[in-house]
Amino acid sequence: MATRPKILIIDDEAVVADSCSEILGDGNHEVAAASDGAQGLRMAQDFHPDLVFVDLKMPGMSGFAVLEKLREIDPTIVAIVITGFATVNSAVDSMKQGAFDFLPKPFTPDELRLITRRGLEKRSLVLETMALRREKETLREHFAAIVSHELKSPLNAVQQNLFALGAELAGRLTDDQRSRLERCSARVNDLMKLIHTWLRVMSTDLDKVRENFVPTAVSTWIAKAVEVVQPEATRKEVDIHTDLQTPLARIQGDEGTLVEALVNILGNAVKYSRVGKAVLVCARQEGDQIVVSVADKGVGIAKEDLPRIFEDFYRGKSGEAPQPGSGLGLAITRRIVEVHDGSISAESELGQGSTFVIRLPALSQAQAETDPLSLPQMGGMR
Amino acid sequence: MNSQKHLLIIDDDPDFVAGIRSILESANYLVDVAYNPKDGFEALQSKPYDMLLLDIMMGRGAEGVMVARKMRKDPKLRELPVLIITGIREQIAFLFPGGPVHPRFVEVDELVEKPVEPKLLLERVSALLQSAQAKKASPA
Numbered sequence: 001m002a003t004r005p006k007i008l009i010i011d012d013e014a015v016v017a018d019s020c021s022e023i024l025g026d027g028n029h030e031v032a033a034a035s036d037g038a039q040g041l042r043m044a045q046d047f048h049p050d051l052v053f054v055d056l057k058m059p060g061m062s063g064f065a066v067l068e069k070l071r072e073i074d075p076t077i078v079a080i081v082i083t084g085f086a087t088v089n090s091a092v093d094s095m096k097q098g099a100f101d102f103l104p105k106p107f108t109p110d111e112l113r114l115i116t117r118r119g120l121e122k123r124s125l126v127l128e129t130m131a132l133r134r135e136k137e138t139l140r141e142h143f144a145a146i147v148s149h150e151l152k153s154p155l156n157a158v159q160q161n162l163f164a165l166g167a168e169l170a171g172r173l174t175d176d177q178r179s180r181l182e183r184c185s186a187r188v189n190d191l192m193k194l195i196h197t198w199l200r201v202m203s204t205d206l207d208k209v210r211e212n213f214v215p216t217a218v219s220t221w222i223a224k225a226v227e228v229v230q231p232e233a234t235r236k237e238v239d240i241h242t243d244l245q246t247p248l249a250r251i252q253g254d255e256g257t258l259v260e261a262l263v264n265i266l267g268n269a270v271k272y273s274r275v276g277k278a279v280l281v282c283a284r285q286e287g288d289q290i291v292v293s294v295a296d297k298g299v300g301i302a303k304e305d306l307p308r309i310f311e312d313f314y315r316g317k318s319g320e321a322p323q324p325g326s327g328l329g330l331a332i333t334r335r336i337v338e339v340h341d342g343s344i345s346a347e348s349e350l351g352q353g354s355t356f357v358i359r360l361p362a363l364s365q366a367q368a369e370t371d372p373l374s375l376p377q378m379g380g381m382r
Numbered sequence: 383m384n385s386q387k388h389l390l391i392i393d394d395d396p397d398f399v400a401g402i403r404s405i406l407e408s409a410n411y412l413v414d415v416a417y418n419p420k421d422g423f424e425a426l427q428s429k430p431y432d433m434l435l436l437d438i439m440m441g442r443g444a445e446g447v448m449v450a451r452k453m454r455k456d457p458k459l460r461e462l463p464v465l466i467i468t469g470i471r472e473q474i475a476f477l478f479p480g481g482p483v484h485p486r487f488v489e490v491d492e493l494v495e496k497p498v499e500p501k502l503l504l505e506r507v508s509a510l511l512q513s514a515q516a517k518k519a520s521p522a
Contacts, residue, residue, distance in 0.1 A: 149439050152469050152496075153395055159497035160401030167405060167500040 005120050008049035009033040010040030010066060011082060012058045016105070020053065023109045024116060037061030041069050049077060050123045051116065053103070056083045056090055067097040076130060078123045080115060143199070151195055159188045197328055206339045212254040215363055218283050218290055219244055221255060225262035226281065229270055238273045240266070245284040249362035253340045261336040264329040265294045265356045272298035272354070290362045295355040301348040309346060310334040387511060388412045388429070392422030392449060393437035393467070398496065402435070402467070405500045406507070419445045423452060426459055433511055438468040450491075463490035463514040465506055467498060490514045 007029050011017045017033040025031045032047050034040035037054075038061055044052065052070060056063035067079055081094040081102040091102045100122050103115050162185045166178075173181065226240050233240050251258075269279045277297040284291055301309060310330050337344045342360035389411050393399050399415050406413050414431070416422035419440055426434065434453075438446035446466070453459040492510055494502065 149469060153398070153439075156469060156496040157395055157397035157401060160398050163497060163500055164401045164404045168408060 004028060004030045005051065005123070006030045006032070006047060006049045007051045007053070007116065008040065008043060008047055009053045010035075010037060010058075010063075011053065011055040012036055013055070016055070016082065019109075020112060023112050029116075037063070037066040037069075040066060041073065044070060044073050044077070048074075051119045052077055052079045053082050054079055054099075056081055056094060064094065064097055067094060067099055071098050076123070076126050078119045078126065080119050147195070147199055152192060155188055155192050155195075159185060159192075162188065206257070206335050209254045209257050209336075209339055212256075213252050214254075215250045216253045216255050216258065217250050218248045218292070221251075221253075221258050222262065222281060222283060222292065224255070224259045225266055228259070228263045229266040232267070233270045233279070236270060236273065237276050238270050239278040240270075240281060241278055242281045242283075244282075248283060248285055249290065249364065251290050251340070251360045252363055253360070257336045258340065261333040261358070262292070262294075264333040265358070268329065269294050269296035269298065269354070269356075272296060272300075274298060285362055288362050288364070290360045292358045292360075293355055295353065297353040300350040300352050301346065301354050302350050306346060306348060310344065386410060386412050387432040389414070389433050389435060389507070390422065390425055390431045391415045391435045392417075392419060392425075392440075392446070393435070394418055394440040395437070398437075402498070402503060405503055409504050409507075411507070419449045423449055426453070426462070427456075431462065433507065433514070434462055434464045435507075436464050436466050438466060461490075461514070461518070463510040464492075465510055466491060466493045467496055468493065469496050490517065 005028075007024055009017050009020045009031065011020070011033070012035055014035065017035065021031045021033055032043055032049070034043050036058055040052075040054070041061075043049075054063045054066050054070075058066075063081060063083075067081070070077055070079055075098075078100045079098065081091070081099045082105060083090055083094070083102055084105045094102055100119055101115055103111065162181060166181055166185070169177075169181075222242060222244065226242060230240065266279065266281070273279060273296045280293075280295045282291075282293045282295075310333075334344050337358055337360070340360055342358060344356065344358050346354060346356045348354035389406060391399055391403065391413060393415070394417055396417060399417070403413050403415065414425060414429075416425050422436075425431075436446050436449060438444055440446050446468075450464065450466075453462065453464070490510060490513055492506055494506055498506075
């Protein structure tokens with residue numbers, strides 16, 4: 001409300017409309033008046049009022065109907081009901097229709113000024129909240145772009161020059177000097193990867209993932225995740241065994257993020273496994289839940305760390321050798337599982353290994369069949 | 383054929399430019415630099431270059447894209463090979479949601495990510511120069 005706040009009065013009694021205009025038309029407000037609901041609504045569209053007074057009892061369109069239409073025109077408009085029959089019921093009803101407050105007739109000029117001030121304060125708050133919410137959304141959406149430029153540009157420049165120096169000085173550096181240059185380069189690279197992971201967490205609106213939910217086969221999900229982790233497992237001579245109950249109900253979900261979640265768990269299982277040990281992935285149905293567990297015989301997690309491992313940036317302190325990581329993998333995983341209306345938990349014994357369990361709601365046969373997305377004639381892309 | 387190739391870099395980060403310029407110069411390319419899109423486009427119009435190395439995220443946003451669009455409208459510059467050097471692929475995806483990662487701004491272009499390893503940079507530059515030459519030799 002950078003300009004004078006605009007107030008619209010919708011009342012069939014000319015006396016009320018006139019006196020309101022006079023009381024509020026003191027130079028601080030811009031006031032307009034309409035003598036019935038239909039005219040009032042037309043004016044609301046052009047006048048863009050901040051605050052609207054609506055008489056409940058008018059010939060033609062009722063005050064209640066006007067309130068409802070006003071909300072359709074602009075839900076941020078603050079409406080105050082003027083009522084000659086100030087019963088509790090009509091006040092409650094109008095509040096239910098979204099009115100901010102009500103003013104019983106007859107009222108004094110001071111009463112009108114007071115309620116106007118409160119109504120306009122409410123309007124400021126509503127607008128401010130909306131602006132903040134919009135700003136927050138924009139910030140989040142642009143965060144990835146801004147940060148990648150502001151944070152990555154200097155790193156790109158550093159890395160590019162390390163590359164160039166490495167090439168220019170090839171043959172002139174001692175082994176030790178070359179190795180230090182390479183380590184500089186590796187550290188910059190790690191930092192860039194870390195920034196990327198953080199961005200992934202902060203700029204992704206996981207709720208939007210719900211829009212992509214389709215009935216998803218548990219076996220495909222698990223197979224894809226295992227495939228991603230397999231090369232690292234092979235390097236460490238860790239066998240990944242899968243044990244899937246058949247048949248398994250499908251789940252409602254987004255395969256991409258589900259795979260990401262399971263890859264995080266499996267990746268950890270492999271990372272913390274001892275060379276030559278196995279990782280076991282099980283999937284079974286328990287009632288209306290699909291339960292997927294990943295068990296390793298690795299270094300395990302200390303009891304005091306267990307409750308916090310799904311928190312952002314938390315990294316266990318008590319494991320054997322510290323492993324590189326962002327401290328975000330499990331936090332992302334938990335969020336992905338929760339967006340799928342599931343839960344994740346962990347059990348562990350230090351030195352013996354850990355078991356992570358993901359529980360997701362199973363699609364019943366009927367749900368899978370009635371879901372429009374699962375019908376071939378509707379789906380198109382399956 | 384063996385004459386020294388003349389390249390132009392348009393990128394607003396002088397430190398980054400130093401890191402690719404030295405690689406290109408040590409491979410015997412002649413390198414000019416413009417540190418903003420405006421100077422860059424003027425340089426393109428003032429002299430015949432064999433190739434442009436173009437940054438995308440400059441100034442207030444994707445100003446590099448504007449340079450490419452102006453080039454496409456210019457009959458002389460349309461044929462010039464362009465190597466797009468940009469921060470991350472996601473930025474391209476962000477600018478052209480749903481579009482291919484490789485934008486195809488002009489007839490001959492290619493995309494590499496920052497930072498770029500010397501070997502890869504030189505390979506891409508020489509491959510682009512060759513394909514531009516091949517195109518010129520046998521107009522479709």
